[in-house]
Amino acid sequence: MCKLIPLKIAVNTRLLLKDKLEGIGWFSAESLSRITQQHPEHEFIFLFDRPFDSSFIFSSNITPLVIPPAARHPFLFYIWFELMLPGALQKSGADIFLSPDGFLSLASKIPSIAVLHDLNFEHNPMDLPWLVRKYYLYYFPKFAAHASRIATVSEFSKNDISNLYNIPLEKIDVVYNGAGEQFVPLRIAEQATVKAEFSRGYDYFLYVGSLHPRKNLANLFKAFDHFKESDTKRMKLIIVGARYWWTDSIKHAYENMRYRDDVIFTGRLSSADLRKVMASAFALTYVSYFEGFGIPLVEAFNCDIPVITSNITSMPEVAGDAALLVDPYDYLSISAAMLSLANDTTFRNQLIEKGRIRSKEFSWQKTADKLWETCERVMASPVVRK
Secondary structure, X not given: OXXXXXXXXXXXXXXXXXXXXXXXXXXXXXXXXXXXXXXXXXXXXXXXXXXXXXXXXXXXXXXXXXXXOOOOOXXXXXXHHHHHHHHHHHHHOOOEEEEOOOOOOOOOOOOEEEEOOOOHHHXXXXXXXXXXXXXXXXXXXXXXXXXXXXXXOOHHHHHHHHHHHOOOHHHEEEOOOOOOOOOOOOOHHHHHHHHHHHOOOOOEEEEEOOOOHHHOHHHHHHHHHHHHOOOOOOOEEEEEOOOOOOOHHHHHHHHOOOOHHHEEEEEOOOHHHHHHHHHOOOEEEEOOOOOOOOHHHHHHHHOOOOEEEEOOOOHHHHHOOOOEEEOOOOHHHHHHHHHHHHHXXXXXXXXXXXXXXXXXXXXXXXXXXXXXXXXXXXXXXXOOOO
């Protein structure tokens, strides 16, 4: 690719929130920290919707800018992206706008890159509150059409975006997620200390993520309850994540569990604690019914933890042959996988070894490199280089 002149790249950094990073937040932090430090020839303008933590200013070529109001509601989405952002982009002299959460400004004419992680809201719209659902269903097809290029995190999502929004495949780049470098195996003695702190000293299955309906916690609870009927090891189920999406169906499934006392809720954990809890688990149980990628899968592989995950959407693509695939709609399928790992040490060790091999396919450095390639394609366009 030809040598590019230095440019100003504005970035939507709304989801860089100290101690509150989730999937898209981690994607943003890990990829942007590398991109900005590796490309000092360009200026980056980080656009926040609230006061920011200085730890997110990764290098000296970043200029932070706070644009009110804090946009966490559809009416405020509209105000921030359509009324406030265009003026800020024009005033800053930005040449490109990069949005790691996929939201764009339709009122802005500068070339834009949208990272669309998945289209779960198209397939399962009832998972979202009414007004959020309406906003997403109305605006995201427009964002996809408006984008100069789109990046996404799996071939599954690439094809889904192309099919649902009639976007040419050649306009969409795949930039797989990675996992934090802190996710590494723990020694047996360290694991015992973690279990004493978090699981009353017992082995445990682990779920990590938001407690969102698509994460299928209701069926996970049913599966664990069924598993416990044959469990001789007094195993636990640890749920890591905030109860922001604690719906009636999830609550009902939990309250009707016979063995709900063996379910342990930690809430959101610090990065240090999450790493320890992941690396001490008996297995990760990540049985969503829709994922664009599924970062905890790779985190578990990196920690030498076997994985049970769903046989649909992106999860088989990410897991390859390194996970036990189940039907997320059938709690007995999930339960059978739990029993298989609990009762067959040889099989469990084989999965761990396959996970070690599979983990080498994914890293945040690869993510950053691929996302930068997307940026370069837009930067090289006649519109930007005019």
